[in-house]
Amino acid sequence: MRVADARFLFFQLNIWLCLLSAAMVGVSGLAMGVDPRSIGSGLLLAPLLFYFIYVEDRRGGTAEDEINQPHRTRLVRRYQRGLFVTELLALVGYELVVCLLVFQAGTATASDLLFAQIPLVVLGSYGWLKRYPTLDSIGVGFTWAFVAVFSVVAATPLQYSLDGAAVFFGWFLITAAGVESRNIQDISGDTHANKTTLAGYLGPRTASVFVRLLKAGGVAVFLAVSGPLVAGLVVCYLLSLSVFRHLTRLHRRGPSSETSQSTARG
Template structure:
């Protein structure tokens, strides 16, 4: 019984800590490579950078339980507190893996240089200021959008001979729009809980309908950016990525209430 419960907890946390999103972040690196004319397989170890880094970032952020987490995610909050030690160990291992891969790219493969060691720490600086960013509407979206876009481009440049370029900046802009839209999409789901915790996001200011329109416009803008930079194939890959995200987000919403709510839903459904 205890083993089954732990498996159920792991499945719940896989969705509610967005671990699936961390794993899928490798796709953003691969798509970035395609957009910049680099074969995804040639990115090699660079494909590991985003999943490792985002696992550390997301778990660290979720471990710092906030007032709105208590309202929006009570069961997740309970499990995060129960498994504080396990989550801390895994996030530190992920961070260590991230730094090791960066060092290998710099000192062994030679595709990156010493300055990239410093660039690799930029997302961690953003993480350090994220608690402050979340106090202000839109800044959390900007912070997350910047981090995801930066890591997608940085991973390709650090792992291949591809230099920083104007196309790279444009691809950065595309991912920024798409990721910022994703943050606001999540904020739409949390409007009620955020309001109860005296936190107002951009989605809260705009309201669900206007915020949903903004999300669609931002995502469409991101796809258009990829179309302009790299053509229909790259834009199609981005659309496929967004489709996969939508499937996992739906699964995440189904797991929001925890095992008890799943049992209730199944019983209600016959």
């Protein structure tokens, strides 16, 4: 794989987002009264799972992907086999970590083996969820929020609690906002592909306000439950997402497009 292609896919497959999900788990642990260092291998669960989910989703491809992300679609097809191998390794790694937490560390229970499969069930139904406005946001928000809490509980002696439910709700609002923020950028392409998202129904301006309200609500939940320190860390997490999303937009058209644009400007 060419370095330029690898860099492009790192951003456009949201691999950076998968890596940052470890920070999300760490903040969740802090919000639930756990030292993030005690989570240990549980910090690997979210990055491994989300890498599998995102690569699998991108490999599937849709009509709107052809319109909104033509260069990404071409690269995904070109490196189809390699991406499949890496996503399979990520899934095996995820299941292996869960098994180690259950059978070796003893912090997780046999029921957690079943809970660990819930995100995969959501992934299996995601193609259906994307047909309906808001359901894709709800599905993604639920999955990310669930994994953030599950990773902490599975890796530590902590049990599910009201604090965990509050953390779940906070991340749910923030993650659902992230999905709609992305949908705002894809409104024209989605419309051309006869797909309507909540952002498409609301329009860019109203949807942007809605996204900000969801994120503010998520931060407010963490502030109410865990205080200003954790809320501040959540804000820092959101700021880091903004930086990477900006970099992702810069890589949206691909190296070839950037080169041709530079030539045209020259």
